[in-house]
Amino acid sequence: ALQLGPRKKPRTTDPLVHHGRHFGRTIHALCNVNALITNGVIRMSERSEEPEEAFTAQERREHKVFTLLMRSVPGLEERIMTSDSEEEVHNIATMLQKGASSARSDDTKSLKSAIIDWLLPAGECLIPPIGRNIKIERGFHHERTGALLCPAGVDWSDQEIKQKLRSGELSVSGDQWPILLYSSYKYDDTNPWKGLLQSVILVKAYKHIFTSPSSVEREAKATRSGNARIHGMTSVTCASIVYAATQARFALSSSSVFSRTDTTTDSERFYNSLLEMLEDPDETVEVNALLTWWNRSVFPNYNTNSRPVSKDSALAKIKAKR
DNA sequence: AACGGTTGACACGCAGTTCT
């Protein structure tokens, strides 16, 4: 039986791709969605009797991500739990993965040129200039990007160190966080939390991705809804901050290809090490303060409920699509 | 996965109309 309502839009892409985009940006960017779902289902069914202690820390973390995924996509949990074919679950995972991957790819492309504008105060010129579409001259090769990528606590102005960073003699792994994460690009080794994840360039990258590129410079002069609005996002998540940081770090690097498993860029370790720290129960006080700071910086109406909801909000859009 | 190009949704402004 054919069911045809008066539909204007012939839906071209699966809505799961759309949800996958938001999942990648805000819940977990670098994971195998199929494994995530498969393992999650097993834990919910076969292993549901097992006590909490039976699971490793890694499994508990994974299950948290799984739960967040189930909650973020309406109807997904039921669809998966009642699905009788393994193939359908696999298909769902593929759609979500596709969304997460393409969003990530779009963001790297977009940030690649935009980030050049944020390296110096407006009006000042980079010496030597960096091509907006060229990455080779970035990383430790350039004075400015090198200074930002230099690990906190390492002295970039030391010529010998600079040389070793450039030659690769001194290699930097993902869990050595660069100074670009810190407010004013200053690291206080007596207080490692001071200014962490509060730099201007990070906020700009975040706004670029979530609020819309134009919102970085001007005040709410966007011509269309940004990602946050599209997905009804009204507050930041730890993973979204880490995501923006990972994107910014990659944009400054000289690597042209984003790869999870690339050891020189080490993006995955960077992402995971930051996220792990933010989810550490011992750090909740600092993390909560940080999240509040971010919400105020990124979502102007975070504290007030005064934001008028336009009739063409994300909600209305979703309804219309049904 | 990057890159370049296209698509379609949306904000905004403008003008004209209708409702208080």
Add this chain to the structure above:
DNA sequence: AGAACTGCGTGTCAACCGTT
């Protein structure tokens, strides 16, 4: 009169798509 709604044109931008 002014507020509020409607329709249209335009520019912007996220999403998408094909190619490499």
